[in-house]
Amino acid sequence: MPSRWSKTGGKRLTTRELTVFAMLGAVMYASKMLMEVLPNVHLLGTFVVAFTVVYRKKALYPIYLYVLLNGIFSGFATWWVPYLYLWTVLWGAVMLLPRQMPKRYQPFVYMTVCAAHGFLFGTLYAPAQAILFGLNFKGMIAWIIAGLPWDFIHGVSNFFCGILIVPVISLLRFAEEHTK
Secondary structure: OOOOOOHHHOOOOOHHHHHHHHHHHHHHHHHHHHOOOOOOOOOHHHHHHHHHHHHHHHHHHHHHHHHHHHHHHHOOOOOOOOHHHHHHHHHHHHHOOOOOOOOOOHHHHHHHHHHHHHHHHHHHHHHHHHHHHOOOHHHHHHHHHHOHHHHHHHHHHHHHHHHHHHHHHHHHHHHHHHOO
């Protein structure tokens, strides 16, 4: 009788999965560091969407490894607290998309979801900022409005970086099929 932690139970990560997810989380972090010269332009949304499409619930492993690496190397400060939920919002949105979406719609839908997360990033970030810094509702709205130019850049760049989502999905699926 298999234990509740066996491969058939699906509760425990295999060594291969652990390794793959560690590498993917590290790739997320490295890509962000390489692109930091361009404010709010990065591949994080692209990776979150692609990993979620391919790995579904298990995509949370590389996503949260990325979040942890951010805290380790940049400091577990107040800016980091919203990261505990921000990427989960994008993951959740992708999880709600139909799994059998027609191929011709996939690039546009994935790019749009990725862009929406970028446009809403400051708004999603704001409640944590309000709680952490004691802002009232007006203060939180002012904080959101002040960040709109950055959210615009974030959303537009996420849309265009999203062009890579379907190729990343294809690459991950190819690797999954040929390494088992």
